[in-house]
Amino acid sequence: MSDQEKSLYxxxxxxxxxxxxxxxxxxxxxxxxxxxxxxxxxDAYERVSGSAVYPSDVSLPNMxxxxxxxxxxxxxxxxxxxxxxxESMPGVHAVISGQTAAADLEWTYSSRGxxxxxxLFDPRCRHEGETVAAVAAETPYLAWDAVRAIDxxxxxxxxxxxxxxxxxxxxxxxxxxxxxxxxxxxxxxxxVDRGFAEADVVLEESYRTECEIHTPMEPHGxxxxxxxxxxxxxxxxxxxxxxxxxxxxxxxxxxxxxxxIGHYMGGGFGSKLQAGKYTVIAxxxxxxxxxxxxxxxxxxxxxxxxxxxxxxxxxxRAGIKKDGTxxxxxxxxxxxxxxxxAGGISLVDWQVRDLYRCPHVRTAGTDVYINAxxxxxxxxxxxxxxxxxxxxxxxxxxxxxxxxxxxLRLKNIALYSQARDGQPPYTSTGFKDCLEKGAAAFxxxxxxxxxxxxxxxxxxxxxxxxxxxxxxAGGGRPPSTIILKLFADGSVNLNMGxxxxxxxxxxxxxxxxxxxxxxxxxxxxxxxxxxxxxxxATPSGGSKTVPTESPAVRAAAISLKQQLLEIAARDxxxxxxxxxxxxxxxxxxxxxxxxxxxxxxxxxxxxxxxVGIGYRGPNPENKVTNPFAAQFCEVExxxxxxxxxxxxxxxxxxxxxxxxxxxxDNQVFGGITMGIGLAMTEAxxxxxxxxxxxxxxxxxxxxxxxxxxxxxxxxxxxxxxxDTEANTTGAKGLGEPVTIPTAAAVANAVYHATGVRITQTxxxxxxxxxxxxxxxxxx
Amino acid sequence: xxxxxDHSGKKTGFGPGVTRRKFLKTVGSGAAIAAASDALTARxxxxxxxxxxxxxxxxxxxxNGIRRSLVVESRWSLLYVLREKLGLTGTKVGCERGECGAxxxxxxxxxxYACLTLAVEAQGSEIVTLEGLMxxxxxxxxxxxFAEHDAFQCGYCTxxxxxxxxxLLRGNPAPKPDEIRRAMSGNxxxxxxxxxxxxxxxxxxxxxxxxxxxx
Numbered sequence: 001m002s003d004q005e006k007s008l009y010x011x012x013x014x015x016x017x018x019x020x021x022x023x024x025x026x027x028x029x030x031x032x033x034x035x036x037x038x039x040x041x042x043d044a045y046e047r048v049s050g051s052a053v054y055p056s057d058v059s060l061p062n063m064x065x066x067x068x069x070x071x072x073x074x075x076x077x078x079x080x081x082x083x084x085x086x087e088s089m090p091g092v093h094a095v096i097s098g099q100t101a102a103a104d105l106e107w108t109y110s111s112r113g114x115x116x117x118x119x120l121f122d123p124r125c126r127h128e129g130e131t132v133a134a135v136a137a138e139t140p141y142l143a144w145d146a147v148r149a150i151d152x153x154x155x156x157x158x159x160x161x162x163x164x165x166x167x168x169x170x171x172x173x174x175x176x177x178x179x180x181x182x183x184x185x186x187x188x189x190x191x192v193d194r195g196f197a198e199a200d201v202v203l204e205e206s207y208r209t210e211c212e213i214h215t216p217m218e219p220h221g222x223x224x225x226x227x228x229x230x231x232x233x234x235x236x237x238x239x240x241x242x243x244x245x246x247x248x249x250x251x252x253x254x255x256x257x258x259x260x261i262g263h264y265m266g267g268g269f270g271s272k273l274q275a276g277k278y279t280v281i282a283x284x285x286x287x288x289x290x291x292x293x294x295x296x297x298x299x300x301x302x303x304x305x306x307x308x309x310x311x312x313x314x315x316x317r318a319g320i321k322k323d324g325t326x327x328x329x330x331x332x333x334x335x336x337x338x339x340x341x342a343g344g345i346s347l348v349d350w351q352v353r354d355l356y357r358c359p360h361v362r363t364a365g366t367d368v369y370i371n372a373x374x375x376x377x378x379x380x381x382x383x384x385x386x387x388x389x390x391x392x393x394x395x396x397x398x399x400x401x402x403x404x405x406x407x408l409r410l411k412n413i414a415l416y417s418q419a420r421d422g423q424p425p426y427t428s429t430g431f432k433d434c435l436e437k438g439a440a441a442f443x444x445x446x447x448x449x450x451x452x453x454x455x456x457x458x459x460x461x462x463x464x465x466x467x468x469x470x471x472x473a474g475g476g477r478p479p480s481t482i483i484l485k486l487f488a489d490g491s492v493n494l495n496m497g498x499x500x501x502x503x504x505x506x507x508x509x510x511x512x513x514x515x516x517x518x519x520x521x522x523x524x525x526x527x528x529x530x531x532x533x534x535x536x537a538t539p540s541g542g543s544k545t546v547p548t549e550s551p552a553v554r555a556a557a558i559s560l561k562q563q564l565l566e567i568a569a570r571d572x573x574x575x576x577x578x579x580x581x582x583x584x585x586x587x588x589x590x591x592x593x594x595x596x597x598x599x600x601x602x603x604x605x606x607x608x609x610x611v612g613i614g615y616r617g618p619n620p621e622n623k624v625t626n627p628f629a630a631q632f633c634e635v636e637x638x639x640x641x642x643x644x645x646x647x648x649x650x651x652x653x654x655x656x657x658x659x660x661x662x663x664x665d666n667q668v669f670g671g672i673t674m675g676i677g678l679a680m681t682e683a684x685x686x687x688x689x690x691x692x693x694x695x696x697x698x699x700x701x702x703x704x705x706x707x708x709x710x711x712x713x714x715x716x717x718x719x720x721x722x723d724t725e726a727n728t729t730g731a732k733g734l735g736e737p738v739t740i741p742t743a744a745a746v747a748n749a750v751y752h753a754t755g756v757r758i759t760q761t762x763x764x765x766x767x768x769x770x771x772x773x774x775x776x777x778x779x
Numbered sequence: 780x781x782x783x784x785d786h787s788g789k790k791t792g793f794g795p796g797v798t799r800r801k802f803l804k805t806v807g808s809g810a811a812i813a814a815a816s817d818a819l820t821a822r823x824x825x826x827x828x829x830x831x832x833x834x835x836x837x838x839x840x841x842x843n844g845i846r847r848s849l850v851v852e853s854r855w856s857l858l859y860v861l862r863e864k865l866g867l868t869g870t871k872v873g874c875e876r877g878e879c880g881a882x883x884x885x886x887x888x889x890x891x892y893a894c895l896t897l898a899v900e901a902q903g904s905e906i907v908t909l910e911g912l913m914x915x916x917x918x919x920x921x922x923x924x925f926a927e928h929d930a931f932q933c934g935y936c937t938x939x940x941x942x943x944x945x946x947l948l949r950g951n952p953a954p955k956p957d958e959i960r961r962a963m964s965g966n967x968x969x970x971x972x973x974x975x976x977x978x979x980x981x982x983x984x985x986x987x988x989x990x991x992x993x994x
Contacts, residue, residue, distance in 0.1 A: 044926035047934030049918060050869025050909040054935060057868035139863075141833070141854060217873050217881055217935040217969050266871070266935025267969050299874040502933030502970050662929035666975055670932060673971025699878035699967060707963040710973045712956060 009490050009523045010584035016518040018580065019561040025617075026558055028724040029657075035515045035729075038661040041507040042521055043500070046264075054264045055236040056296045058223040064093055066285050066295035067143035068278060069133040069150050070305065071125035074371035074692035075159035075172060078123045081133050082151040089149060091142040094288045096281070097133035097150075098123050103284055105250055107277060109340035109374060111367075114182050116175070116340055120250075120277055125154075126174055126339035127373050128693050129304025131277050136285040136293050159371035159692035163336035163344070164313055166368040174339055174369035181341050181367040187353055188362045189418065195328025195360025199319025201400045202328075207316065207389040208760040209743075210683035212309040213302070213702060214378055218266020220306045221296030224282040231283055232259045232532075235275070238268040238501050239539020244531045246275035251283065259532040262499055269674075270377035271307035272501075273539045303697035307376025308684060310335045310344045312385035316352065319360075320397045324411040328360040331389070336368050337375035344368065344375060347382030350472045351390050351740075353419035356412040361419075371692055372684075377541065379671075380471055380736035384678055384743055388761065391467035391744035395751065404448075405748070406439045409468050409630075417624045427475070427625045428723035428732075430654025434630035435468065438652030441717050442466075442632040448752075456753065459640050462647075463753025466632040469740035474655070474733030475625025475726055476547030480616035481535035484513065484556040486564070488608050490584050490598040492517065492524045497537030498549050499529040503735055504663030505545050509553045511660055512729065516557035518583055543627065543733025546659055550729040552616040560612025567603035567610075568596050617728070625726040628654040628719075629737040631672065635749040639772055642765030644750060646676060648713035649742075656732035658718045667734045668716035675742020677705045681762050830899075838902050842867070843911030849898070857901045858882045858893035861908060869909030869938045873967070880966030883939035883946075884908050890946035890965070909938040912945060920986040921945050921979075930979035932970030940966045944980045953984055 011033070020026045029035065046052035071078075081097040096103045098121035105120040118124075121131050133150050137143040158172040165171055166179040173179060196202055222235040231253065237243050240260040248258045265272065282295035297306070312335050319328035331352045337344035349363035398408040413432050416425040439445070447464045456462060483495040494513055500506045506528060510521040527534055538548070561581060568586040569576035572594045579586050586601075588594035604610050619625065634647040651668040658664050681703040685696045696702040723730045743761060751757050756771045830836065832854035840847045842865065851860060858875070861867045861884070873881030875894045882893040885907040912919035918926065921944045931937040940963065947954055947962040954962065959980045968976065 040926050041929060044929070045918065047931055047937055048922040048925045048941065049913055050867075050938055052934060053868070054871075056872060057862070059863065059866065059868075139852075140859070141852060145833075215969060217879065217933065217967065218871070219873075265933065267933040269969070296872070299876065299878075502931070504929075504932075662975075663932075666929050666932060666970075666972055669974040670971035673973060674969075698876060699874055700876070704967050704969060705971065705973075706967060707960050707973045707977070710971070712960075712974075712977065714974045 009520060010518050011520060016516060016581045019558060019565060021577070022562055026554065026728050028728070028730055029515070032515055034521065035511050036658040036661055039521065041504055041663065042510045042524065042526065043506050052264045054218055054266055055222055055234040055262065056218055058234045058294070060223060060225055060292040063223070063292040063294055064136040064138065064285070064289055065140040065143045066134060066136050066282050066293045067140065067147045068131055068281060068301070069147045069152070070301065071128060071130040071132050071154070073125065073154055073156050074128045074161060075157040076125045076154040077157065078125060078132060079153040079155055083133065085151070086135060086146040086149040089142070089146050091138035092135055092146045093291070094136045094285050095133065095146065095150065096284060096288070097121050102288065105280065109342060111337060111341035111343045111346070112182060114341040118340070120280060127371055129301060129373055131281065134281045134285060136289050161370055161372065161686040161688040161692040163311060163334060163368050163370050166336065166370050172371070174371055179369045181337070181344065181369060185345065185365040187349065187419070190360030192328045192330050192360045192362045196319045198321070199327045200322045201397065202317065202319045203393065203396055203400060204315065204317040205393060205396065205759060207314045207392065209312045209385045209388050209678065210761050211311040212378060212678060212682045213684055214269045214271035214307055215302055215699065215704065216267030216269060216271065219297045219299060219302050220272060220276055220278060222279050222282050223292060223294045224286040225292035226286055230257050232261065233279060233283065234261050235279060236265045236272060237262045238265065238272045238499050238541050239537070240499065240529050240531050241497055241536055242273060242539045243275040243279065247279060247283065250280050261532070262529045265499060265501060268501055269379045270381065270541055273377060273541050276306055299699070300697045303694060303702065304373050307378065308373060309378035310337055310375045312348050314348065314385065314389040316389045316393050318393050318397055320401060322401055324401055324403045324408045326356055326358040326412050329358050331363040333365045334368065335365065336370045338372045339369055340374045342375040343377070343381060345382070347472055348386045350382060351386045351470060354417055355390065355414070355468065355470050356409070357414040357418065358412070372686060379674065380740050383469065383471060383736065383740045384675060387467060387469050387740050387744045388747070391741060392747055392757065392759065395465070395748040396757070405466060406435050406444060409435055420624060422622065424622050424624050427620060427623050427725040428656065428721040429628055430719040430721035431468065431470070431628035433719045433721065434628055434652040434654050437719060438630045438632055438650060438717055441652070441715065442650045444632060447634060459638060461637045461639055461753040462634065463637065463749045463751065464632065464634045465745045465747065465749030465752055466630060467741035467744035467748060469629040469737055471543055471627050471733060471737040471740060474543040474547065474627040474736065475619060476544045476616070476733070477619055478616040480537055480548050480552040482549070482552040482556040482614040483535060484560050484612040484614070486560055486598065486604065486610045488599065488604060492519050493527065494524050494553070495527045495534050496549060496553070497529065497534040498545055499540045501540045503545065503667060504660055505540060505549065507663055508546055508659040509549060512550050512553040513557050516554060516561065518581060543736040546731045547625070547727055547733055548616055550659065550731050551727040552614045554614065554728050555617070556612045556614025559614055560610060563610050563612065564598065564601060567601045571596055571602050619727070620725050623725060625723070625732055627656070627732040627734065627737040629741055631741040631745045633745050633749050635746065635753055637750055637753040637768070639754060642768035642772065644680065644763060644768065646711050646746065648711050650715040650717060651738060652717040652719055653734065653737060654719040654721055655734040655737065656723045656726060657720055657730040659729070659731050664718060664734065665716040668738050669714050671735070671738025672714065672742050673705050673710050675739045676709060676746065678761055679743035679746040679763055680709065681705065683762050836899060838898050840898065840901055840906060841904070842906045843908060851898045853897070853899055855898050856894055857884070857896040857898050857906070860898040861893060867908050867910055871935055871938055873936065879936070880943060881936050881939040883942040883966060885942060885946050888946065888949050890943045909941060912941065921948065921983040924979040924983035924986055928975050928979035928982055930972055930975040932972050936966060936968045940968065940976055944983055947980070948984055948987055952987060954980070956981070
C-alpha cells in the first residue's frame with residue numbers, strides 16, 4: 001500500500017490507544033479522537049438515498065402477499081370459520097385458521113412468572129384484533145378481498161374494557177381464573193407510618209396516564225421464504241436472534257434452520273423485540289404455498305395487536321420535613337397488560353423506590369386483565385408513568401415547604417441504589433450535575449424570577465417546569481460477541497448481531513473501531529443483524545445496546561491489535577511490548593526505523609485476513625450502572641382556549657460517555673418529542689360503555705406530535721461523569737432516560753403557568769379548559 | 780438518471796411556494812374524485828362509465844423522467860405500483876390513509892401522498908420519487924443535508940420527509956423557519972427527529988442556493 005492509499009484508510013499522525021497485554025483490561029480512554037464527535041452516520045447514505053432495504057421493501061421472485069382476519073370483538077368465541085368462498089377466489093393460494101391442522105400451534109404469554117398458553121389462532125378471542133384466519137394471494141388487494149370473503153360465526157361475550165373496573169363484582173372474566181394477573185406486587189423498606197409521623201407536610205394525590213400505542217413508522221411484518229426445510233425471514237425487528245429463537249421454538253425447528261435478517265427496520269420502541277403471530281403465520285403460508293410470503297400489517301392492526309404502554313392508575317402519598325428531606329413515600333398502582341400477562345404494572349414504581357433518598361418507602365401494584373391487546377415493552381417501561389406521579393408530587397412538595405423544585409431534588413440525591421439488595425453504589429451518578437448544570441444552562445432561576453416579576457395574569461400565561469428521572473437498566477451486560485476482520489489492504493470488516501434500530505448503533509460501533517485502530521469510519525464494512533452470518537446478540541432495547549456492544553467491539557479491536565503486534569514483533573525481531581500503532585503501521589518506540597505497515601505483515605499476507613474476536617465482559621460486582629436525567633421546559637398556556645405551546649426544552653442527561661454527538665442529541669430530542677406525545681395528545685380510547693372496541697386506531701384520531709408540536713428551541717446538555725467502572729467504554733444507556741421526565745416536566749410547567757395541577761394525561765385543551773373553569777368558579 | 784423536468788428551482792408555475800393549504804387540497808383530491816364518481820353513479824349515469832375497482836386498465840406514467848406503460852387494476856394506488864410493480868421502494872408505506880406522509884412523492888412539483896393517489900390518477904403528471912433526486916450515485920441537495928444533520932433515526936419516514944422538503948424548496952427556495960415547520964407538518968416521524976429535520980431543510984436551501992438551484 002502506498003502512503004497515499006494508506007491515508008485513505010487511516011488518520012495520519014494520530015496515536016491510537018495503547019494496546020493492553022493479553023489478558024489485561026484496557027485502560028479507560030482519556031481523550032478521544034473520534035468517539036463523541038459530531039460525525040454523520042456511517043449508513044446515512046443508505047437511509048437518505050432509498051437504497052436501504054427495509055423488510056417491507058423486500059421483494060422476492062414469485063412472492064405472495066399475506067393478510068390476517070382479526071376478531072372485531074373485544075371478547076368472543078369463534079364458532080366457525082367458513083373459508084370456501086375465499087379459497088375459490090382467483091389469485092388466492094392459501095387460507096388458514098384455527099381449523100387448519102398445520103396452524104394448530106401454541107402461543108405463550110408470560111410476565112413476572114405468570115405463563116398463559118393460548119393458540120396461534122385461538123378460538124377464544126380475548127381482545128379486538130386477535131388472529132382468526134389468514135390468507136396468501138397474488139396481490140395485497142386480492143388478499144384483503146379474500147379476508148373479507150371469510151365468514152366467521154362468533155359468539156360475542158361480555159367484555160371488560162376498563163382496568164379500574166376489572167376487579168369489580170360482576171365484571172366480565174377475561175380468563176376463567178378471574179381478572180387478577182398475580183397477587184399484588186409489594187415492596188417495602190423502612191416503616192412508612194413512622195416516616196409520615198416524622199413528616200412536617202404530607203401530601204396525597206392520584207394520577208393517571210393513558211395507554212399509548214408504539215406505532216413505529218414501518219408497520220410490523222416480515223417476508224418468509226422456505227428453501228426445502230430451511231426458513232429465511234426478513235423481519236422488521238429489534239432483535240434477529242430473539243425472533244429466530246421464537247420461530248424455531250414454535251415451529252420445532254433447529255436454530256440452524258431458521259435464518260432471520262433485519263438489516264434495517266423502521267422503528268420499534270420495544271414493540272419489535274420478539275416475533276409476532278404474523279411472523280409464524282407468514283412462515284406457515286409460505287410453507288403451504290411453496291412460495292415466499294410478504295406479511296406487513298396494516299396501520300390499524302398495529303394499534304390493536306402488537307403492543308402498547310399500559311395505562312397506569314397511581315396514588316402517591318408523600319411526607320417531607322420542613323428542610324426538604326423526604327421522609328416517606330407510599331405508592332399504589334393499578335394497571336393492565338391487556339388480555340394476557342404482559343407487564344401491566346412493570347417498573348411503574350421503580351423511581352419511587354430508587355430515585356430519591358428516602359428511608360421509608362412502600363409500593364403496591366395490582367396487575368389485571370382486560371379485553372384489550374397485550375402490552376409490550378414501550379420505551380422505558382413504567383418509568384414515564386411513575387415520573388408523571390413522583391415528579392409532580394415533588395413539585396407540589398417543594399411549593400408546600402417553600403423550596404425551589406430543583407433545590408428540593410438536590411436535597412434528596414441518592415448515591416447508591418436503595419431499592420436493591422445490599423444497597424449497592426452506582427458506578428457513577430451525574431444526577432446532581434444534571435440538575436445543577438441543567439438549571440444553569442436553562443436559566444431556571446432567572447426564568448422563574450421573570451415570570452414572577454411580570455405577574456403572569458393575562459390570557460396567555462407562561463410557566464417553567466422541570467423533572468428528574470433515572471432508568472432502572474442502561475448498564476448493558478453480557479453476552480455479546482463481535483468479530484473484526486482486517487483485510488489484506490488494511491481495511492476493516494465489523495461483524496455484529498445487534499440491530500441498529502435508528503439509534504446509530506452501527507455508527508457508534510464504527511467509531512469504537514476507528515478510535516482503537518486509527519482507521520477512518522467510512523472504510524469499515526459492517527455486517528449485522530443476520531442470524532446466518534453474524535454473532536449472537538440480545539435485542540436492541542432497554543438502552544443497553546451501546547453499553548453492551550461497545551465494550552465487545554473494543555475488545556475485538558484490542559484482540560486484533562494484539563495479534564498484529566505479535567506478528568510485527570516477529571517480523572521486526574523486537575519485543576511486542578516496545579511496539580505502538582501509528583496510522584496503519586506498527587512502529588518501535590525505541591527505534592523509529594523499526595516500522596512495518598499492516599499490509600506488509602507476514603501473517604496478514606499469508607492468511608489474507610486477521611480476525612479479532614471480542615466478548616462483552618462481566619459488569620462490576622456489587623455496583624449498579626444507571627443513567628440519570630433532568631429536563632426543563634417553558635410553556636405558554638392560553639387560558640381562554642386551553643392550548644399549551646411548549647416554548648423550549650432542555651435535556652441534561654448523564655448517560656456516561658457521549659459516543660457520537662449527532663446521534664446522542666437526536667436521541668435526546670426524540671425522547672423529549674415522544675414525551676410531549678404522552679403529555680399532550682396520546683391516548684388509546686376504548687368504547688368502554690358499549691362495544692369495548694378501540695375507536696381511535698389510526699394516526700388521525702390518535703395524535704402523535706408533529707413538526708409543529710416540538711419547540712424550535714431544543715437543547716441537549718450531555719453530563720459526562722467519567723464512569724471508569726461501568727464498562728471499558730464508559731457508556732451508559734440513553735434511549736429510555738430521554739423520555740422519562742418529559743411529560744411530568746410539562747405538567748409542572750403548566751401548573752407554574754396556571755396554578756392548575758393536571759394529574760391525568762393527555763393535557764388536552766378540553767381538559768385544561770374544564771380545569772381552568774373549575775378553578776375560576778372556586779375563585 | 781437525469782430527470783427531464785425542471786430542476787432549476789426557477790419559477791415552476793406554482794407561485795412563491797407550496798402552502799400547507801394547497802398541499803392538503805392536492806392530497807385530498809383523490810378522495811374528491813372517488814366521491815364524485817359515487818355521485819355520478821347515484822345520478823344514474825350508465826354503469827359502464829364507472830370502472831370497477833378490480834378492472835384491468837392500461838396506464839402511462841412518467842416517473843423520474845422515464846415513461847412507463849403498465850397494466851394495473853384501477854384500484855391500485857400509485858404507492859403500490861411504485862413499490863411492488865416498479866421496485867421503487869424509496870417511497871414507504873406508513874398508513875395507507877393519508878396520515879403520515881411516508882409515501883410522499885412530487886406530482887407536478889407538489890408533495891402528494893402516493894397512498895391516496897390511484898395509479899390511474901397519476902397519468903399525465905410528472906411523478907418524482909426519492910430515487911429521482913439522486914444524480915447517479917450522488918445524493919441530491921436535500922438528501923445531502925439530511926445526512927449531514929442526522930435528520931432521521933430509523934430512516935423510514937425519511938424519504939417522505941425529503942420529498943416534502945424538496946417540494947417546499949422547489950416552490951420557495953428560501954423558506955423562513957416557520958414556513959419549514961408548516962411545510963413539514965404533514966409528515967410524521969415517530970422517532971421524533973423533527974429538530975434535526977428542520978435544521979436539515981434550512982441547510983438544503985443553502986446547498987441548493989450555492990449550486991445555483993440544481994438539486
